[in-house]
Amino acid sequence: SYYVLRQRFSAPGGDRLERVGFFGALRLEEYANRVVLPHERTLSGPKADRLKILRATQANLSSVFMLYEDKSETLSAALAEALSGSAAITAADDGGIEHTLAPLVDRGAMALIRAFLMDRQVVIADGHHRYETALNYREESRGSGARRRDAEAPADRTLAYFTNAYAPGSLLLPIHRVIPKGPAPSTAEWRARLPGWSMHEVPFPEGAPIDALLDAHLARHRERPAFAADAGDGTLRIFTRPHAEELTIRLVHSEVIGGVLGLDDAAVRDGAVVFKKSAEVAARAVREEGASLALYLNALTPDDVFRVTGAGEVLPQKSTFFFPKLPSGLVFRVHDESRP
Incomplete structure (x- = not known):
């Protein structure tokens, strides 16, 4: 399933913008496979803490922020239609950002998203530690012998938020x-x-x-x-x-x-x-x-980010700030659906 999120916010300078993306379960890939691309290196400490939380909750409580490249805005209409439905919920936070969340129920739109992303590289904008923690948890799960290595399990995916780096509301700050x-x-x-x-x-x-x-x-x-x-x-x-x-x-x-x-x-x-x-x-x-x-x-540009990651390289620590940040707690992904 997918959930669509629209964030309306004021950019530095006062312009009112909106960014639209969606939450889904991302299949985990090693960086060497060149499907999911990092743009910076990580530290070991935060990953150790996150792994303890993942073991204890068996759930993804926060998402990895992913960028895809779509200068033609192929998915925009499908995402906008979901936000116009009666199931959409809107709330504002203390920073004046308006968040609208809606389930994506149209099967055609779901198929469009899957087909669009099938053979595309995606770049981690924020959440490198969360992504690498999910990789470690997957290997830990496989090593336990609880399942066949070739059978997909909940630990083979992680919660991710996807947005088009080239959409008008995708704001990259220094x-x-x-x-x-x-x-x-x-x-x-x-x-x-x-x-x-x-x-x-x-x-x-x-x-x-x-x-x-x-x-x-x-x-x-x-x-x-x-x-x-x-x-x-x-x-x-x-x-x-x-x-x-x-x-x-x-x-x-x-x-x-x-x-x-x-x-x-x-x-x-x-x-x-x-x-x-x-x-x-x-x-x-x-x-x-x-x-x-x-x-x-x-600020860097999306072209800068895709050029560096596409070449298999990374940027110095803290090179990019994709504004606004994603709030935690809007969407959870529970690994064991039988749990309350």
């Missing part, structure tokens, strides 16, 4: 980087350590809205590598370089965080970099909370 400790580079040091980049300085007076500054000075460089650096000294430094095949997020991690600041992957994992979804929060960390530096980024 995640900014804050460096809590250590000296920030001076203007001369920036120029010396990033010879391939151009830098220009913009006044950043106390109380100025960072979002407006980024819209004016960083957003216009979306088509090439660009980032902004803020050391809380009243100047916003905008860095750009000629078009390159490599994505800005990777260049920032290799050339800025690793090269200029000298922070390797282990240091990043240990908290030398803090991730902020809000530029305003990142700016406040530098100005009011003693952080050394904030690095502001433009």
